[in-house]
Amino acid sequence: MALSLYLDHPSWLHRRHPVAKVLALGWLFVAAFLLDHPAPLGLLLVLVLAATASARALSVLHQMRWLLLPVFVFTTIIWTVFYPATADGPVDRWVAFRYGLGMALRLETFLATGFVFLATTTIEEFAFALSRLGVPYRAGFVLTLAFRLVPVFLDAALTVRDAQRCRGLDFTTGNVATRIARYAPVIVPVFIGGLRRADQMAFALEVRGFSAGRPRTSLPRPGMDGSDLLLLGVGGAITAVVVALRVAGIGRLVAQ
Amino acid sequence: MHELTRMWRNTRMVVLTAMCASFYAAVLIPFMVVPIIPGVTHFRPANALPVVCSFLFGPAAVWGAAIGNLIGDFFAGLGPGDLFGFVGNFLYALAPYRLWRACATGDPVPKTAGAWALFVVVVATGAGLCAATVGFGLQVLGFVPFAVLANVVLVNNCVTALVLAPLLLAVLYPRVRRVRLLYDDVIGPRPALSRARRALGVGLALAGALVAFGGGNLAAAGALPPSLAASPNLGLAAIVLPGLTLAAVGLVLL
Incomplete structure (x- = not known):
C-alpha cells in the first residue's frame, strides 16, 4: 500500500489554492449528501470523474479499485436489504434497490472526491488550509x-x-x-x-523556540486568484442546484 | 476538561500527540486490506492503542486517537464520515483514563478480579461511545445502517483492546512512568475531585454510553414510539444524541 496518494505532477487542480480546494471539497460533500436518487448522484459522480481526469489523477482511482468496487457492491446490497419500511405496507424491492444504488453512488462520490483532493493536495497544503480556516x-x-x-x-x-x-x-x-x-x-x-x-x-x-510565546512568523503565500474563485463558484453553484432540486422534491427517494 | 486545551501549550504533550497519532495510523494502515465492511471499517488490531495511550498520555492520546484515525482515513478515502470517526475516536480515548482515575487509585494494569472488571467497564464504555457516534453518523450520511456498523465497531474495539491493551500496559506503563512521561508527570497532577462529583460523572458517562449504544440499537430495530418512528434518522438522533451528550457531560465532570 502506498504511503501517500499525492501525485507529484502539475495540473490545474494542483495549482489551486488549498483553501479553495478544501471549501470546494466541502461543497461537493454537501451536494452529494442532499441527494439520494441515483440519477442526479450519477451525474455528480460523472462531474467528479471528469475533474479527476482533467487533473490527470485517474490513476489514484485505479490504484484504489480494491476499495471502490467492493464498496459499490456492498453498499447497494446492504441498503437494499435495510431499506426503511413504512407503516403503509411491505417494502417495494425495486424502490429499495434504487435507494441502495443511490447510497452506493453517494458513497462513491464521497470517496472519489476525497481521493482527487488527496491526489492533488500535499499534507502541508491541507494543514495550511486548516490554519487559514481557523484551526x-x-x-x-x-x-x-x-x-x-x-x-x-x-x-x-x-x-x-x-x-x-x-x-x-x-x-x-x-x-x-x-x-x-x-x-x-x-x-x-x-x-x-x-x-x-x-x-x-x-x-x-x-x-527552536516552539513555545516561545511570541507571535509566530511564516513565509507569505499567494492568496486566491480568479481561478480559485471560479472553482469555489462552480462548487457553490452545484450545491445551489442540488438545494433547488431538493426544494422542488427532485433527487430524493425517501424522507429522512 | 480544561487539560484537553491546556495540553496544547506544552511542547512535550504536542509531540506525544503526534506520536500517538502516527503510531495509531501506522498500525491501522497495513490492516486496511482486511475489510469487515468495505470502505467503512476493517479489522483493526490498532484499536488497542488509543486505550493504551489514554492510560499513559491522557489528553495527548485523546487528540492523538482522533488525528491518527483521520490520517488512517487519508489512505482509505477522505469523506464527511471522517468527522464522526474523529469524534468517535476522541471519545474512545477520553473515557478510559477519565473513568479509571475517577474509580481507582492504582496503576491501570489489571491484575485482580476487581481491576479486571473496572478495566472491562471503562474499555466497553469508550468503545460504546465510539460505536454509537460512528454508527449514528454513518447511518445519517447513508453509508451503513446503525445496527450493522455500531455493533461491528463495538466488537472490533472491545476484542482488540481487551486482549492486547492489558499485555501492552503491563510492559509499557512501568517504563513510561520511569522516564516520567505519564500525563500527570508532564502536565502536573490535577486537584482531587469530590466523591459526589466523581460519582455523578461516572454515572452520567455510563448511563450515556448505555443510552447511546443500547438505545440506538433498539431504535434501529424499530422499537420506537410511533411519534419518532416516522423518520428513521430522526428517531435515531432522538435517542443517540442525548445519550452522547449525557456521556460527554459526565466525562467533562471527571
Missing part, C-alpha cells in the same frame, strides 16, 4: 508531524516483526485472541523507540 497552528503542526512519522513507525514495525520472526515468533497460527496477543512483542519495541524519538523531538522544538 489552531499547533493542531495543523501535529497533523503534518504525525503524517511524516507514519512511514518511520511503519518501517520500524516491519523491521521488528521480521526480527521477532527470526526469533521464532509465529503470527500465522492459533485463534484470533492468540494472534492478536502476538503483536505485543512487535508493538512494545516500536513504542519505546517512538518515546525516545518524541523526547528528543520535544527538546529540538523547544530549543
Whole structure:
C-alpha cells in the first residue's frame, strides 16, 4: 500500500489554492449528501470523474479499485436489504434497490472526491488550509508531524516483526485472541523507540523556540486568484442546484 | 476538561500527540486490506492503542486517537464520515483514563478480579461511545445502517483492546512512568475531585454510553414510539444524541 496518494505532477487542480480546494471539497460533500436518487448522484459522480481526469489523477482511482468496487457492491446490497419500511405496507424491492444504488453512488462520490483532493493536495497544503480556516497552528503542526512519522513507525514495525520472526515468533497460527496477543512483542519495541524519538523531538522544538510565546512568523503565500474563485463558484453553484432540486422534491427517494 | 486545551501549550504533550497519532495510523494502515465492511471499517488490531495511550498520555492520546484515525482515513478515502470517526475516536480515548482515575487509585494494569472488571467497564464504555457516534453518523450520511456498523465497531474495539491493551500496559506503563512521561508527570497532577462529583460523572458517562449504544440499537430495530418512528434518522438522533451528550457531560465532570 502506498504511503501517500499525492501525485507529484502539475495540473490545474494542483495549482489551486488549498483553501479553495478544501471549501470546494466541502461543497461537493454537501451536494452529494442532499441527494439520494441515483440519477442526479450519477451525474455528480460523472462531474467528479471528469475533474479527476482533467487533473490527470485517474490513476489514484485505479490504484484504489480494491476499495471502490467492493464498496459499490456492498453498499447497494446492504441498503437494499435495510431499506426503511413504512407503516403503509411491505417494502417495494425495486424502490429499495434504487435507494441502495443511490447510497452506493453517494458513497462513491464521497470517496472519489476525497481521493482527487488527496491526489492533488500535499499534507502541508491541507494543514495550511486548516490554519487559514481557523484551526489552531499547533493542531495543523501535529497533523503534518504525525503524517511524516507514519512511514518511520511503519518501517520500524516491519523491521521488528521480521526480527521477532527470526526469533521464532509465529503470527500465522492459533485463534484470533492468540494472534492478536502476538503483536505485543512487535508493538512494545516500536513504542519505546517512538518515546525516545518524541523526547528528543520535544527538546529540538523547544530549543527552536516552539513555545516561545511570541507571535509566530511564516513565509507569505499567494492568496486566491480568479481561478480559485471560479472553482469555489462552480462548487457553490452545484450545491445551489442540488438545494433547488431538493426544494422542488427532485433527487430524493425517501424522507429522512 | 480544561487539560484537553491546556495540553496544547506544552511542547512535550504536542509531540506525544503526534506520536500517538502516527503510531495509531501506522498500525491501522497495513490492516486496511482486511475489510469487515468495505470502505467503512476493517479489522483493526490498532484499536488497542488509543486505550493504551489514554492510560499513559491522557489528553495527548485523546487528540492523538482522533488525528491518527483521520490520517488512517487519508489512505482509505477522505469523506464527511471522517468527522464522526474523529469524534468517535476522541471519545474512545477520553473515557478510559477519565473513568479509571475517577474509580481507582492504582496503576491501570489489571491484575485482580476487581481491576479486571473496572478495566472491562471503562474499555466497553469508550468503545460504546465510539460505536454509537460512528454508527449514528454513518447511518445519517447513508453509508451503513446503525445496527450493522455500531455493533461491528463495538466488537472490533472491545476484542482488540481487551486482549492486547492489558499485555501492552503491563510492559509499557512501568517504563513510561520511569522516564516520567505519564500525563500527570508532564502536565502536573490535577486537584482531587469530590466523591459526589466523581460519582455523578461516572454515572452520567455510563448511563450515556448505555443510552447511546443500547438505545440506538433498539431504535434501529424499530422499537420506537410511533411519534419518532416516522423518520428513521430522526428517531435515531432522538435517542443517540442525548445519550452522547449525557456521556460527554459526565466525562467533562471527571
